[in-house]
Amino acid sequence: MRLARQALYTAGATLLAAHPALAQTAEASAPTADPKLPLLWFLLSTLLLVMLVFWVFFVALIAWMRPQLRQLYDLPTVHNTWSGRVLGLLVGDARLVQGEVRDELLDHDYDGIHEFDNDLPPWWKYGFVLTAIFAVCYVSYYHVAKTGQLQGAEYATEMQQAALLIAATPDDPNKLTTYTVLNTPAELSSGKSLFTTNCAPCHGASAEGKVGPNLTDEYWLHGGEVNHVYKTIKFGVNGKGMVAWKGKLSGKQILQVASYVLSLQGTKPANAKPPQGEKEAPAKTLASR
Structure with a gap:
């Protein structure tokens, strides 16, 4: 019992001694307000008040x-x-x-329509002159000196910069994979099962094409090489009805589907949909769209 009481006393003394240190640590970790911020708001408020007083005084004067x-x-x-x-x-x-409004009629008379001899508004004339000056500067800067980028070049530069901001990960749509086609019967069987369940409603049971394109010919909308097809299946095609299967199928399952579609090349199913896209040689046609 005596040892237990001594242990309790020691623990309590340790906590009491550590309390100020804990308080100092908490105070040190607490965020401190920027002392310049209140001064900035005070100066802005004072400036707005002075401008308001000046405006009222000016209007009254x-x-x-x-x-x-x-x-x-x-x-x-x-x-x-x-x-x-x-x-x-x-x-x-x-x-x-x-401008001047003289309301003086000219001698012109067109089907009862009379013309007044009034000046164009000065704001219109000044705007026209500024527009002409801007046009000369624009043509000189972009087309004569070719100092600035035109819209096409500027778009390409922005796309390159945007691509650099995306990390090069397996989920990066700008980085093409380097997979090869799966040719074993087991892999193709799994690909067929996945295709029948997920892809057949749009592409047909034999990939002959329904809402989606025919996947058995040599024509491809987004590239027929296996890694292009893998990318199309994984990320989909916005605005074309092709959904993204990322998150629904694993990477291996997507490759199995792409490899199965490859195995259907040249099968010529009944009621095949007309070709869509660009033709690729059979040697390059290694995957689905």
Whole structure:
């Protein structure tokens, strides 16, 4: 009993001594807030408040000085100048944006349709000039100097960069496998069973083609080499109705199905679907689509 009490006392003292160290460890591991963040929000809020006060003061000043600004705007020496048109925006005259509206009829008369002699809006004219300048710069940069990439080259570069971001793993659709065809009766029998269960509803019991293409001819939509067919079965074809069998069949089962389809080349089943895709030599036609 005495030894047990001494052991308990020792354990309690050890825990009490370790408590401050544990507290310090917890405090050290706790995430600390960035001290600069509150200062940044304070500066942004202050800036927005100053801008709001300035805008209110500016609007109030314009409203208070509007009669004097109108008198200044009506002066002949000011009215038709560039600065006068800017001043006109403050007193309600939008000539700078809308252009001159003279409402003067021209002599043109087309089936009762009359034409007014009005200027094009300045914003339209400025936009047209900027468009012409942009077109000259674009042609010079992309087609004359050939400094920038056109859409096709830019797309190819982005696809190469995207391919580098995908890890080269067995589930990488951009990395082609290096399998060979399975030729043993047992493997082909397993492939036939899997094909009958999973593939026949779309490709037919003899692979003659139904919704999916005929798999017994020399024509292939996505490549007839065994590894191309393996890839098509595993990852499917988006938008074409070919589902991805990855996760439903193992890698070996997919290879068994591809090898079985290879064994059907040239069997010419009844009611075969017309060829689809590109023709490949029988020596290269080693797998399914």
